[in-house]
Amino acid sequence: RPCGLLKQTALNKLVGRFQLHQEALPHLPVPPLQQTLDRYLLALQPIISPEELSHTQALVAEFRKPGGVGERLQKGLERRARKTENWLSDWWLKTAYLEYRLPVVVHSSPGVVLPKQDFLDRQGQLRFAAKLIEGILDFKTMIDNETLPVEYMGGKPLCMNQYYQILSSCRIPGPKRDSIVNYAKGKKQSRHITVVHNFQFFELDVYHSDGSPLTADQLFIQLEKIWNTSLQTNKEPIGILTTNHRNSWAKAYNNLLKDKTNKESVRSIEKSICTVCLDAPMPRVSEDVYKSRVAAQMLHGGGSRLNSGNRWFDKTLQFIVAEDGSCGLVYEHAPSEGPPIIALLDHIVEFTKKPEMGKSPTVHLPMPKKLRFNITPEIKNDIEKAKQNLNIMVEDLDIKVMVFHQFGKGFPKSEKISPDAFIQLALQLAYYRMYGHACATYESASLRMFRLGRTDTIRSTSVDSLKFVQSMDSPDKSDQEKADLLRKATQAHREYTDMAIRGNAIDRHLLGLKLQAIEDLVSVPELFMDTAYAVAMHFNLSTSQVPAKTDCVMCFGPVVPDGYGVCYNPMEEHINFAISAFNSCADTNAARMAHYLEKALLDMRILLQAAPKSKL
Template sequence: MTIAKTFLSSTSVRTLPSTIIKKYSPIIQNSKSYKLICPILSRNYSSQIETDKPKTFSNQHIIPRLPIPTLQETAERYKRSLLPIFKPEDYARAANAVDEFVKADGLGEILQKRLHESDKVEKYSWLENIWLNKAYLEWREPSLINVNWWCEFRDHPNGILKQVQKGQITDFQIYRTAGLISNLLSFNDEVNNELLPPEYTRQGPLCMNQYKKQFSTTRIADSPADRSISYWPATAKHIIVLFRDQIFKVQVLGEGGARVTIKDIERQLKSIVEQTSNTNELQLPIGLLTAEHRDTWATARKALESQSSENRSNFEAIDTALFSVSLDDYSTDSNIDISHHNLFHAFNGRNRWFDKSLQLIVQSNGRAGVNGEHSPADAVIPGNIFDYIVSKEPAQDPSNSSSIPLQAPQHLKWAPYSSLETVIKKAQSNIQAATDNVDSVLLHYNEYGSNWLKSVKVSPDAFVQMALQLTYYRQHGEQCPTYESASTRGFLHGRTETVRSCSIDSVAFTKAFDDKDFKKEQKLDLLTKAIKTHIEYMISATNGKGVDRHLLGLRCQIQNEEEKSRALIFTDPSYIQSMYFKLSSSNLSPGDYFYGGFGAVVPEGYGINYSIGKEGIKFSICSFKKYNETDSKTLRKTLKNALDDLRNLI
């Protein structure tokens, strides 16, 4: 990476050997300076670069490893993040704990040294396994709502059906489902064959590893921690399809991955409907267990596996399937405020398998989307997949497809153990209580979007974050710890880092905004300063210089109770309180083909996803009904007013 940038900054590139040019052509070609400082390269080698298109994972060897910040860097950023949310006396105590931790020859230096040693033995990143285990696989609460995310697709170009009777499966539903399945298979082909172009930012290439963890990827309930399995290349020839809680193994590819026509896939889906309608052997709704407490599900899964070889074979079919598809024999209200709940939790958790990385869901009226398990990848990766498959609707047969015989869908039949029905009944009760508690609404704000924000020279993402800060302050009269996800894919196997959006400057802005003693120019200056601070936080996080992941890595190096008692930085109440994110947010822009959401991460908090389009901004707002402190509908109204007021200010 450094060498490649040196090439680009020097006229010596004109005399580089062709082998070097070929090796670094992805970076050279994507540099803004390419034709300006490399005119001879552009003239003599452009045809070579065009014909040697880089493979999907061709940049992996030049992507740098995730850095480990110094103790002093993290200590200063951490203390700075505590200032806006703690009283002076609480801050003073927390700051003393931090200073004690990072002092020379202190515990911090010991843990830092261990973290560097662990980085030497980890193949890709010191953080990768720590994050996967601590953030996901060791988490025992149900994945439904607490971990999984949802996305709703833009409606099909032909629209959706109106007034479909409950209990029906429609031809249009089958048609759209088959097309989306075919498009997903095409994307998998591109990943398998490394035809997907490697991605870049202005800073350089991005890690593409998460694309290997989207197909044939499953979270497996286990104890004391779950497991995750993934295959790349993902060469399975089948998917699983759920219809009326029945699970089918469905072949969708021929031998060697040969592509079939969309009509062939339609026939497979129709066969499932016929088999389910004509059988008297309906199976128990095993899929409900994937929405249960992870320990409960792990125990039930092990009991099922020990019950019979047929059960073990069923699990193998589900775990290795390329992805899951749920055909719903009902349609929700055309109001998107209601319809997205079907993707979020199906109102009762039925007809789903929440452990699959990708779970395509299509209602009888043709409205479609996905529910995804979060542990394998972050939002951008599945988002790029959805852009691909939805933008290609109406789906067309692949050029290499042909109509070939496929094995009939296999209805997975389960050998139950004695208490299975009781466990499922309890799961249904728990899931119903959880879904009834969800307060999730949407705001599609169409007054302005990124075009206008850029025209007034404002960072769209930082602007939305300040709008959220103002909204929360207006509704609750206080600031709160706020999480925004920042991607660290500029590093090998990078995932995310936390941007702590609540800053000293955001607090100053929100307090002044409705204060009549402040002039408009003063408010605008405070907003500008808050936005600048947020951008600095985002840049630091993206460059691997955030606070939360480093502190997590250090905490995981503690080896005994004596060290634990000395680690005042972690035992001080400020550590947990500063991570108690009552506002948890994520940017999934631009939202042209889909928008999505997720649950709040604390009981009295909000989960807010947003997509900033050119002419509008789509928000999803989730909280929990049991807590009187939160109200998603009221927050939506407050947010709309804040967006209007900020436009007027600017």
């Protein structure tokens, strides 16, 4: 449970505290080579055939020989670890994000669905947006003054660096690799946010000349001015360019920036603290489809005819407030994982509930600046192509938000089982019942116990999880045996999780060895050219637990064409799930997965209630 080290004293500056805290954090270790290789073979057991396994065992034996390739690469990694603040973080940022060429939309950027707000018109929408901006600025004060309470996990302080990367930052497309700009520090700090309405972008100053932030009342007045000067609905959706394949967008970006006006406008967006998107209402849908539709709106905007042009997807943080009360956010994944984004969101949601502090003084506020774009025929053509590609992606995304009402994290806790392990095992059971075999499963584990730590992989498919799911529907196993296997599998998951957060998982270490070989300009070892490695890295289930105080759910697309993306927020009495798949794959279906998952959770509860806990 993250808890504050210092009481939130957002008024007193504590400059240098962040630096001191960061320097006290341990460095990410390089795990022992033999340990990783043993665990790699164990992780392969439930997902590949015995023949493939024996082939890989031979490759591992070759790789791990004394004085062999493995040891040489391991020494290189250990040298790198001694010389850098974190041996993994730069490599990970590049390989996982900046060099990834698929669009950030659906493929990389997660969305968050917030509870529906009770306003129904423009007035309510703008009031809520104003309060939301005030909440963002309140959180920003804590970041700027370094008074953000340090978070803890299992009594250990966590790296807080990601909080300093999420505001005033933006991704910039490049022909082979993107980059990130950050205007949070230094002399030229961002003083404005970007507001988008009807595909039109505005620069809104959110600080007075004395440095104090605008109040919600003042922000509301400014948002009304923006609204009233952007009523035309026939504007070119320039933001849609950011949804394209990264190489195509990089070309279009350079093209766009040839014009001085365009360049100024783009720089204003890149430098802003964040983006606030004032969306048109979503098409009306029935209650049970509603949340799934909002999830799609948050991920991609609903297509070129709806709100996809009302975004700048390279911006790290985009808050979305629609006229019908649907709201949430979408964020560019390169600078941060989900938890810091959720902490910011929890803070804002709490803030928006606070009553207004009296009337704000009426001061003359300048007209927000409209960002102009000169659209040449070539740019128009780029926009049309981006629209077509985006609409294909929109049609292809199959997403289902399921609120599981039967129980929440309270039940597994009452059985002394980790709620996360319980949910992961239910996913394993659902997948096995649907497909008759296990698959490589990715669950993100935080490495924030270490300086600049990002994530490693919890491989939820284990020898123990497979034994359990195979036994579950087997007539020759007693309930007691099944329950014991269930408990053993959740225990194994717990142990893998603990190992991962302590920097001892296998995935990033294996990646490091492979990248070390590439950096040393030696040939990539056979081990990484093996079919088994490809199978192990083909995550049909890509999952993440993102707990929040707010009753929200995060969502993201699958990471492989025939896979699922599953994100969940376990609340005390219910669990929010977002499940995604691609319509272009005949074998996957989000609603079907949701159905099997619900059944798995219920069956596992029945099993535990039927079989009293035996002494394991």
